Amino acid sequence: MTVMLSLRDVRKAYRSASRDVNALDGVDLDLPSDHALALVGESGCGKTTLGELTVGLQRPDAGQIMHASGVDLANCRPRSLRSLRPRLQMVFQNPFASFAPHLRLHQSLAPVARRQGIAQPMIISALVDSLEQVGLSAAHLDRYPAQLSGGQLQRASLARALLCDPQYIVADEISSALDVAAQDELTRLLGRLRAQRHFTLLFITHDLGLARQVADDVCVMDAGRIVERGRADQVLDDPQTRAAKRLVDAIPRFRY
């Protein structure tokens, strides 16, 4: 099992005039290749910050984020970071903010395909392929983001990430804006895509039920630290920490 990303004592604080917030308070984490890890925890526990650090959207105040290629995302020069892009991808929580509102879908996607070295005459068919992989069709290419539903936009975001032949995708609460049926479809899709494309997945959620569907392992975060890690079933059936117990108790269940 090779490790794709390895975080050591990662710290990050958000400072403001009134107070400092320790978003991450010393996180150690290994992300194996071709592995799905769920990051669960309550709002504000540092999940999104951790996700953004692992794709280089932010830098930590201290610590190491070592990529398998030997680049330390926490301390490297911008040029080294660019060399890892665009293979580290992220799908954001709010589908309606994920695409430029003034561009049709094909206008947003075509430059990505072009930079991947796809020849001009092949671009449209490459875009259609990538949309079909996520359950959309050529008909969606001409739409503006406002003409697509939240679920469709999240699929389009996945398609955009897949165009980059990603090694790693952070899915940050990607289904929290969707209804239950769309949520279920999206998580199933994510599972299928992983089986086909073998990218490492960091699945950020506050829903342990979803985490079990998607992920091999689960990490529970609380107040900027990882407090529990284990197989998804194990954490769900036998939570060890208070934070994990609270999340397990929050899963809706039928009552008889």
Place this chain on the structure above:
Amino acid sequence: MRIRLMVAAGILGVMILAFSLPHGDPSAVDLTAVLQPPSQAHPLGTDDLGRDVWALMAVGFWRTLTVVVTASLTSVLIGVPLGLIAGYSRGAVNAIIMTATDLTMIIPTFVAALLVTAVVGLTPFSAGLVLGLFGAGTYVNQTRALTLSIRSYDYVRAEVLLATPTVQILLRHVLPGVAGPLMRYFGSSASGTILAYAGLAFIGLGVDTTVPDWGTMLYRHRSQIDHPLLLLWPTLGIFLLAIVFHILADPALRKEGQ
């Protein structure tokens, strides 16, 4: 709302058309026909030198329009790119651009224009260039503020992850978001330019009476109390043109608020 816009566009259209019609020589002096009321030969009458006021108004209109276009282009072409760069890069580049901007902002535009036009002479082009240059600071500030907020949107951050070149992010993703809100400022700054140019000419930098400006006309005729029409025409011209630009740039704001 639509009606306001159409009326404004209509007024501008009529002004452009009317002032494009052939008119007499604005510098033709006729001392036998001074201070005449409007007539068939002189639709707006004549001034104290017997010159055709309509011809003076027409020349003044085109000169004012030249100032507005020159000033706006200068401000936008300098201010918007610098604002985009400052807002997106932060760091040292931002500090340099903002310091330079602050320096131009603390010098009153009108005073700077007064000094420069006093040296190189008041032509519509020189006035437009100076007014535009010193007006660019506000464009830098506005563009920078908008860029700072747009760069935090997920669709811009997604482009960073997609390894999109920065120039392309700025032009394709940030600029369209900046353009709408800037349009509204564009209108009021164009109106401001019209007033500033009239002010420069009135103050006497346009004392060359052979090249008539609306501000020069106000200056020359300010004592002609018995012939208020002579003051009414340039005032009306300045007022209409300023308000037309103000209204035309307004819908951008309203669309945003919907």
